[in-house]
Amino acid sequence: MAGSSTSFAAPKTPQVSNSPQAGRVPVLLPLPLDGAYDYRAPAEMPPPGSFVTVPLGQRMVTGVVWDRSESGDDVAEPRLKPVATVHDAVAMRAPVRRLVDWVAAYTLSPPGAVLRMAMGPSDALEPEEGRVGFAVAPDLPGLDAKDRRLTATRRRVLAVFNGGEALPAALLAQEAGCGAGVIRAMAEAGLLVETRLPARPPRPLPDWRLPFPPLSDDQRQAADAIVAAVEARHYETILLDGVTGSGKTEVYFKAIAAALAAGRQVLVLLPEIALGAQWHRRFERQFGAPAAAWHSDLRPAERRGVWRDVADGRARVVVGARSALFLPFEDLGLIVVDEEHDASFKQEEGVVYHARDMAVVRASLEGVPIVLASATPSLESLVNAERGRYRRIVLPDRHGGAELPQVTLVDLREDKPERQRFVAPSLIAALKETLVAGEQAMLFLNRRGYAPLTLCRTCGHRMQCPNCTAWLVEHRFMGRLVCHHCGHAERPPEICPACEDKHSFAPCGPGVERLAEEIAERFPDARVAVMASDTLVGPQAMADLVARVQAHEIDLLIGTQIMAKGHHFPMLTLVGVIDGDLGLAGGDLRAGERTFQMLHQVAGRAGRAERPGRVLLQTFDPGHPVMQALAAHDRDRFLALESAERRSRHMPPFGRLAALIVSAPDADQADQVSAALARAAPHLKGVDVLGPAPAPLAVLRGRHRRRFLMKTDRQVNLQAVLRQWLSSVRVPTAVRVQVDVDPYSFL
Structure with missing residues (x-):
């Protein structure tokens, strides 16, 4: 796995048998319990994977009939409580049950806690009720849309049908431009008849037969290799290693098309839902229909519908965040992990797991290929490729002849910003040239808010979170001091709580809001926008901002890591990194690797079309190996140095x-x-x-x-x-x- 670069033999899951013991059935409950409990089986024994409701103390809990472990339950059969309900729902398939056991064993988590992630919405197992719809009455006595006895509104309603089938009432009213009362009145008058529609409208199917854009020779060879793995229907991990702008998405889209052609489903994992909007647009443009989305911002009804559509095979392609890994696919044919290096795939709360690594496990259990795509693959994945566990496919060039941007290191010890400013003179000059040329620029600072620290100038008191050993971050747009760890927020005080001096607090250091303020003062005519997780709430807000950048309604974009990956802005030719050293501090063993990955991804936003790009990277340590590797576009040399240092210390992936x-x-x-x-x-x-x-x-x-x-x-x-x-x-x-x-x- 990530830390060990091992294959899948590390944790031992319990030996199981599908042969039930007479009269009893093991049920795993979605609670932090160590294993399944035995219950008295109903007359017809439910097979493993069946969803059942059982008593637990004074309450009823829904769980899953589990595979019988060797140990079993020692409760005597007369004392067993009976299974209350066997749900008429698609059973949890064996690969998903094995994944639950595997994740629990590897992470040392209770199996029930892992099961909770795979159970889906609580109401997804309830019987689906059909929707109310209306159709034209079959025995209308000669009435049609031209009948003078019909009002104009009623004629519009009838015209909506145009010989078609029944429609939901809300859609019918919307299309006819009338209220629901008109529909009800027409039904009472015998013009329409009420009918029951399926509970869920059919999900549009992606069309794998639509033509693809021309691929380069490298792209075509990579696509052919991955398509062959999909068609072979066996497990293989493929590391798709391509520079920024090399067309990795187009390559694995070909593999998705192959899986769809075979009638199978596809799972695509993205590290952040903010990246989903642009991905969805590209997917729908290629396949003519949207992919199903799975993330925390879905409304309950949407989550329920997607979960059911995945289980019964209606959802052919699902793109989602970490939790999509546990969805109940009926016939999975391919898994893709985009930006596989991204630390956001690691879940730090509850069951602590790495979604990329567990996706590799699921692919192994399902017997399907998995593609790990990145411009900056993790050292763990590269070592697995070197050891022959993964197949590595390289895309060395940008698609369409675009060149990698020129990277210039700005030594802040010599090229100093003005006092209380954070942009060096050389970067200011480059911004002026870019804006005069009618092109776009991006400034990157991986620090949200206005200032990371608020300090009393009189006594030195620092505003600290009352719940955490962390400083409160000023968010001037919201007028709040916020803890980024627990969410505590308060208004900035007018009086220092330590020395009681008034109006003595000052911001220390820059955040993206403070940087935007500096840029607005220097370039008052530039159209500036901030892209950060706390200024863009939800995928739609991100999609709207990206669309504005692509439409050149924005000249200068300022943001954090969420703008560092996946975005394609043809007119963006300049990227400025305000604090390249920020991620190198602290004792994190991956600090150098993460900083390189992030800054390389940021730099890759520049010059992705026919216009050449350039990157100015501000640093106090231009001689650092990370900075030298970025300036020289020499990723392999940096990774060789990083690998040698980790190996000498027996640190992951070598320990x-x-x-x-x-x-x-x-x-x-x-x-x-x-x-x-x-x-x-x-x-x-x-x-x-x-x-x-x-x-x-x-x-x-x-x-x-x-x-x-x-x-x-x-x-x-x-x-x-x-x-x-x-x-x-x-x-x-x-x-x-x-x-x-x-x-x-x-x-």
Whole structure:
């Protein structure tokens, strides 16, 4: 996996058998429980995967009939509670059940907690009620749209049908430009008849036969290789490694077309839903119909409809965030993970897992190919390719003859911005040239809000979150100080709570809002927009802004990492990076790799069409290997240096890591449990345990946090060592011990 570069033999899931024991059936419930509970089976034994409702204490809970484990339940059969309801719904397929067991075993999570992610909306199992519709009465006595006894409005209603089938009342009223009362009155008059329509309208099917744009030789060879894997119907992981603008999306669209031609379904994972809008437009342009979307912003009815459409095969292509990995596909034929390197695929709350790696597991369990696409592949994926576990396909050139942008390092020690300003003179000059030429520019600063710190100029007091050991970030657009970790927000105080001086607070450092303020002062005639997750709420807001940029209604775009990937702006020729060193601070073992990936992706937004692009990268350390690699477009040399350093320290992907995070509402409780874990820490060959130590975020959401880091050789069964360690310490109810296998965050 990500930290170990192993294949899929690491965690051992329980041996199962599909032969039920007479009179009892195991049911896994979507609760943080360690395994399935036995219940008395109904007269007709439900097969594994059936959705059932069973009693649990004083309540009824819906779960899934699970595969029988070797251990089984020791409750005597007369004491078993009966299954209350067997739902008439599509059963959870065996590959999904095995995925639940696999994720639980790998992450050391309760299987029921993983099942909860695969269960879908709570009402998706309820019987579907048909919608009310209306049709033209079959026995109208000679009336038609020209009959003078009909009002103009009623004639419009009849004309909407035009010999067609029944329509939903709301759609009929909308098309006729009238109210629902008109429809009801026509039904009472015998002009229309009420009928029942299917509960869900048919989902438009993508047409894989539509012509594709011309592909380059490299694109065509890559597409042919992936299409062959789809048609072969066997598991294979393919790393699609292409420079920014090389046309990776067009290549895997060909593979999607092959899966659709074979009558199979496709899952596409994106790291952020903000990227979905542009992807959906490209998909619908190519296939003539939209893909189904799955993300947290869907309304309940939309989630229910997509889940059911996936289960019964109506949704042929689904694009979504992490949780789409657990959808109940009827006949999956291909998985695509776009921007596979992106850290957003790692879920840090609840069940802690990496969606990219678990997608590889699902592809293996389903027996289908998976494509990992990126311009800056993760070191883990590259090492897997070197070891022969993944097949690597390279797209070395931009499509259509476009050149990679020229990258210039701006040394902030010499090319200094003015006092209380953040844009160097050379970047200001480049912005002027770009705007005069009628082209577009982008300024990148991966820091939301106006300022990362608010400081009292009189006494030095810093505004800190009351729930976390984190500074409050000023968001001037909202008039709030906000904690980016727990969401606490408050108005900026007029009086310092420490020294009681008035109006003494000053912002320290830049955020995108402060940068936008500086740019507006320097270029008052430029049309400027800010692109950040807190200024754009939902995919539609992102789509609208992207459309405005593409229509050249915006001259200068200022934003964070959400504008760094996936976007194609033909008139954008200049990218300025305000603080290239920002991601290099701290003790994160992937800091250099992440910074390179992000800045390379940002730089790739420039010059993607016929106009050449350039990038000015502001830094205080132009000699840093990351900066040198970016300036020289020498990714492979940087990765070789990064790989050698990780190998020498036995760090992932050449060793394995796991973190334990102890948290409690009381600091003493956290310390006591941490001390007990330290005393019980394993002393084994190839295993080192570091800690406990206060986490960098020592208090988060009101809980005190301590961290352990376990480092092992690749040959060590890390999960077995962790299980043994954790089982030797009793943890009070108020204390949580979170396990993070292959950690990406070290806060």
